[in-house]
Amino acid sequence: MINQEKVEEAIYQLLQALGENPEREGLSETPRRVAKMYQEVFAGINEDPKNQFTAVFAEDHEEIVMVKDIPFYSMCEHHLLPFYGTAHVAYLPEQGRITGLSKLARAVEMAGKRPQLQERMTEQIASALDDALQPRGVFVMVEAEHLCMSMRGIKKPGSKTVTLAARGLFQEDFQKRQELLSLMRQ
Known part of the structure; x- marks a missing residue:
């Protein structure tokens, strides 16, 4: 299970590390959107394809x-x-x-x-x-x-x-x- 809160925090910090303002319009919802996307993109992490x-x-x-x-x-x-x-x-x-x-x-x-x-x-x-x-x-x-x-x-x-x-x-x-x-x- 993906920890949405940790992903949001990591993306927020990544945006800061890139020199962006994660609070600005256009980016303020990006950490939440990326965390939600990762839940879908990485949905197979704990799944065995054999199942x-x-x-x-x-x-x-x-x-x-x-x-x-x-x-x-x-x-x-x-x-x-x-x-x-x-x-x-x-x-x-x-x-x-x-x-x-x-x-x-x-x-x-x-x-x-x-x-x-x-x-x-x-x-x-x-x-x-x-x-x-x-x-x-x-x-x-x-x-x-x-x-x-x-x-x-x-x-x-x-x-x-x-x-x-x-x-x-x-x-x-x-x-x-x-x-x-x-x-x-x-």
């Missing part, structure tokens, strides 16, 4: 299940600047164990709502799905633009970082992995 897989069903389906182009927003833990993009999540059910499609998107959302690294986020989503369903294979691809690269430092807006995480069959079978990558890129 999103509450609905598991038995279905006669043993082929790829994929949800692609799942939008997400996260916050780079190194600079506390946003990174955002899309995640593609796929798995091969084992003995017909499937989950609701929205659960895949919820896992992406929860993994992103914390100070995060894209590499870790990708692994967390893959591990959560693998642990929850024990499928024959899991594959996660995350593509994101990082504002810490776009607006500061090297200043390369539009550049994308791609991270992958594979489990089971998608880690072992190159042909299956290529088939899935082809589907994700369509």
Whole structure:
């Protein structure tokens, strides 16, 4: 749980440290607004993405299940600047164990709502799905633009970082992995 009072105090002090007057019109409500925003942006700090897989069903389906182009927003833990993009999540059910499609998107959302690294986020989503369903294979691809690269430092807006995480069959079978990558890129 985010301590709203402490966040407000920290933002007030940050504004002062930047040479601003946190009491002036336009800034006087900023500490409260930022604290409220952080409650939403960091809502996943105490949530395990695996907890999103509450609905598991038995279905006669043993082929790829994929949800692609799942939008997400996260916050780079190194600079506390946003990174955002899309995640593609796929798995091969084992003995017909499937989950609701929205659960895949919820896992992406929860993994992103914390100070995060894209590499870790990708692994967390893959591990959560693998642990929850024990499928024959899991594959996660995350593509994101990082504002810490776009607006500061090297200043390369539009550049994308791609991270992958594979489990089971998608880690072992190159042909299956290529088939899935082809589907994700369509």
